[in-house]
Amino acid sequence: MSAELANLITHAQELNDDFDLTSVRAWKEAGTGRKAIGHMPIYVPRELIHAAGMLPVGIVGAGERLEIIRGDAYFQSYICHIPRSTIELALSRRLDVLDGMLFPSICDVIRNLSGMWAMLFPERYVRYVDLPQNFESQTGGVYWRRELETLRDDFGRLSGKPIEDATLRDSIAVYNENRSTIRELYRARSRQPWVYPTSEVYVLLRAGNLLAPEDHTALLREYLRLAPLETDRRDRDQSRVVLVGMFCEQPPLGLLLTLERAGCWVVDDDLLLGLRWIMGEISCAGDPLQALVEAFLTKSAETAARYLPDGQHGGALVESVRRNRAEGVIFCAPSFCDPALLEQPMLITRLDREGIPHTQFKYSEDTGQFAVTREQAGTFSDSIRLWSQA
């Protein structure tokens, strides 16, 4: 690997590993009165935070590298891992750099975590972002606009400067560019997963939780330039798979490496889905708040945390399998993840109907052993290749 590419990946990895959020502190110190707003997965309108001159910071727990000392005392054993590591980060004052925290409606755990936050840190700005589950413009749209107006006013107050429409349009353009670059990266990986391995793509994508969107876009563009220059990256006889279930609590990097080593090329996934929740461009013309509303209603990703009025679960997954020429699906969900695990039987029914092979296992963000995963993913990959040859 070239030194340039290695440095790029190392830089992103160091950002992700830094639980003290040094990069966020540095960003704040680089300008007077700068503020940062944290948010949990999956989707929040980061454009509004950006338009207020603040830095959106995605918080996705602490993976396997943080010892949980206080966090476990707040959660029963049957609750997923992300809230306990997030509370650990907060109680160890690592999140003090954040001037506010948003908790979008994804499940009851993140929802109740918002209440815990309000109880533990009453002096801080905390907001539960209740996304509409009605996608009609005169119903869910009107409601969502009112919620966005509240957020816009709150962020204006926090930053000390009301958000102007022109500024918000600029921020929408910045995020359009960022999402477009992510989509470009995903397309490139789908074409040549050996050139853009998921273990790298994920590290670079995740840095988007911490970097200003302009910087993240630049980082991704640099990766898109450098990765194809690597001459020793060659295709191998691996199965092309789509990963499902990783939209909130993140897998340890070792798990993604294990899947690749076990013979799977990941050609699509729902890792860090919030960074690309809006599947397309948001209009930069007209009323920008309404543009955010319309984009949410009509371009939101299909995922387990979202109600599907037509009930056609798995449509987007099957479409992804077809578009990315995937040969199978791996359901890889965090233990005790209600949205992913309750959705899974519906998706499996659909895949079975379409004759798409699948397998499933669970993880926790602090999973440290991957032998079983390697065996299962390897067997799955082998079975696909054998089946395809037959």
Add this chain to the structure above:
Amino acid sequence: MTASSSPRVSVEGDKERSMLLQKQMIAGHYTALSRAPQEGRKVVYTFVPGNLTELLRSFDLLPVLPEINALQSGMRKLSGDYIAEAEKHGHSEDVCTYVKCDIGMLKKGNIGPTGERLPPPDLLLLSYTGCFTFMKWFELLRQEYDCPVAMLHVPYQSEGHILPHHVDYIVQQLRTEVIPKLEQVSGLRYDEDRLREMLRLSAQAEDDLVWVLESAKHVPSPIDAYFGGVYYIGPMFTAFRGTAEGVSYYRVLREEVEGRLREGLGPLTPEGSQEKERYRLVMEGPPNWTRFREFWKMFYDEGAVIVASSYTKVGGLYDGGFRHDPERPLETLAEYCMGCYTNLGLPTRLALLERYIREYRAGGFMINSIKSCNSFSVGQLLMLRQLEQRTGVPGGFIESDLVDPRYFSAANIKNRIESYLQMLDQKRTGVNA
């Protein structure tokens, strides 16, 4: 999510007229359900929190509450097999056992509590109130039944107060999503006058329900507001709200409780009247249903009476002053939905429990943390600490599940309850000393 008794389910023991009356009424309801297909009556499945019973009944539709079916299965010792059946069909061991019990029951023939087959839904009314799992539950049922769904998204009350645009949002959904589908299924037009009349009846019953619940402020309490609350005080409310029968039921119940108060009697339990009230406790969280009577007896044996509980408020929080208002029919339904206990932010839940401890003069509080129910369980350990700090009253913590018999360790729970109550004794002795 509150219980209802039936001819096949009983915790036995002495019964008062209200208990027998509710048994008859609920049996009648299930019989009507079983005959619905033959008699051309339409059936709507919906959930207890945020239920729109008056609206359904104004269209002559019969409600089916899957949580009730699941807990009935738990009490009848059937839930273990149902859950196993669902897990066999690919449902994770990690998720809500109400859902798996319901899916398993469906896979095994959908036999209801009276032993008769439950009719399939003509509509799934997905009142998405206070529980994320509800959404997935009815998405799963939609796949099984291939029937229409009316989705009602009820905004969560994280800030502790209802915002006007939240009311507008729900009313708009009622007008454009729910009512048109009810009209379509029932073949009847929306009749607001009829709805108003039902809401008027609801408000009458609500007055008596609140009176009964608040009777527990007396020492000794004439009721157990948790076990009794889910067994015969609260459950009638859901399916029979807005009916003359419901009003009569709560009138009878109130008169009984007035009688117990006059005679200085404690709560009626399956073991008979509770004679000694040694401990007055507030309870947070749902009960375990698979060993309901045994669970109740653990408290009875120690002379512990639950004087207030949060679980009996998942179907509506009336003791905070809310009453259905017939003058604002759709708005009042919206406010009802938003006020259900599990739709309230943790700080509001905490404040409610604190109020209960003070107003009901409770010497302790206990949390039954349910593996299946993240809506209730996440944050309870913090609530425990903060409630102790705010009130100076010690809290106890036990863990079980709704209807999964694998997650009820009787010896462990009994041990914890006894230890906790001993600790309360020591605290009392210490204070006296």
